[in-house]
Amino acid sequence: MVTNTKEVKGKDICVQRVSPEEKRELAYKDDVCVGCGICAKICPTEAIELGEIGAIERTGVDESKISIDETKCVLCGMCSSPCPVDALDLKLDEKSIKDMAEYPKLIKSAEISDDLCIYCKACETACPRDAITIARILPERSKLVTGEIEIDKDTCISCGICEEMCPADAIEMEHHEPTSSDPTVSSDIKVDKEKCVYCLICRKSCPVDAIKAVCRSCSYGDYDLNPEDTETTGSSFIDEEACVNCGWCQEICPVDAAKVEKAFEGELTINQDKCEACGTCVDICPCNVLSFPEEEFGVQGDKLQADERFCIYCGACENACPVEAIDVKRTAVKHTPTKSKSWEKQLSELKTQT
Amino acid sequence: MPKHIVSGLKYLTAVELIREGLSQKEVAKILEIDRSTVSHYLNGRNLSWNSIEVAEIITKFCPKDFLTLTYALLNDSEKTRVIVKTCSKKSYKGSVEESCIGCGLCVDTCLLNAIVLDDLKARVDSDWCNGCNMCRDVCPTDSIKILEVNNGY
């Protein structure tokens, strides 16, 4: 008789069935899970139960977001297929069903085009899951400086005004107390050419015109710069495990370099009469869709608002709402084709039940 | 005693396979016994008639009991398949409904390796099915039906 074994590591769960024919292994990663409960809804054997997400996410209750009853689980993998964040994965003989053509998987993606990206980091800042890393290499500042300054030390009176004024800290004087043998206040004045940006504040503020500007192009312009020297280069990285395809990066990108494809389409409705403004949904939502906008400056509002541009229609908010004030409807579940009628039917039913 | 029952089952299988036209050499290879043993079997030697009687009774058990008992005695999947299939007189046809979710529990349960998954749907190979119904019993969606086929009628 084939039976399942369950292994719990921290909050992660692994259910296994090993037979001479094959090894099936369902792995659940709690840190990836957003608590939407789609797995519990689709499970054909009612083996998965959604936990008390509000208590877990908000008060640090030390439990996994879902529980899997290994005596009911048949390792079919239907839970892993529609998981919007890939927190569940079924492997057959170590191969994920997400890499097998016969198994349907959600059509979703997020990518940043390195050809278009200008490395402004807006997406990195906006991403609610901290899934984006932009590594950028700035141009060498000295290559963007169009000239240099020279100080006529015979004219210089060592007043130190240029040193104080220089915004780049490029001028340094060697101050000392005057003595009878050396009745000066400074022994030297140095310009650090690596730091100087040729802004000419020093020249403009020098009371004795001791500073001369030497322009490399004989004109204060940037047309003499090599465009390659001015360019910021870099690379973008999306952590696919953390990414929930919410679309923040796409919305915020100023150059349309980020493209997000969402698996679910739908509608989110808030019943303002029922909402008690407890904020559970705001804390649960993996996509920063929900908020209580300030009613006046500095005053936290209590009218819940949703920005559906960022919604993935996972339904986590609806499940967590203690007073049934949120309704999430899915109108489309986009997935790769499957020949299995039962899988097709179960996936399609996600449209009617949230 | 279990050893004797196994011998009885092998005897019945050998006789049946020879009747089906296999050579003694082939039978010896399939059952992993000496060719001389096959010869002895066919001549009714080196085997107590009691063992054969007990083996015959076992083959007349319900398909599930016959299969599980044989598997328990031999603890060998391949030989169990040959003995059970050869000594079973009846044929079975399995049909799988669209409600099958492709969990593979039937595949893992079937001692005769008669079930495979095609595009997330189980398929029962009638050549090997002995009608034990264990697949039907474990199926979480009640998608499998095993029916006895009336041979030649």
Added chain:
Amino acid sequence: MVELKVDQDKCLGCGNCVVACPVNGSISPEVASGHGSKTEETIMMVENGLIKLFNPDKCTKCGTCPLFCPTDAIFLE
């Protein structure tokens, strides 16, 4: 199984949890605006200066009350 629990030794009787609880608010709207409940249908109430659970079975474990309790006297575990 997560349950709503109170520790009366820690409770200051401030009633923050009673007011913050969204389920209380939906059962008895006057509670959400800071007034005393008119029914005994709410999940919890302050009685004789201490918090008391009346209907813990109505709790949806949303985790709001612990966020407002100044002394961790009401909690989910």
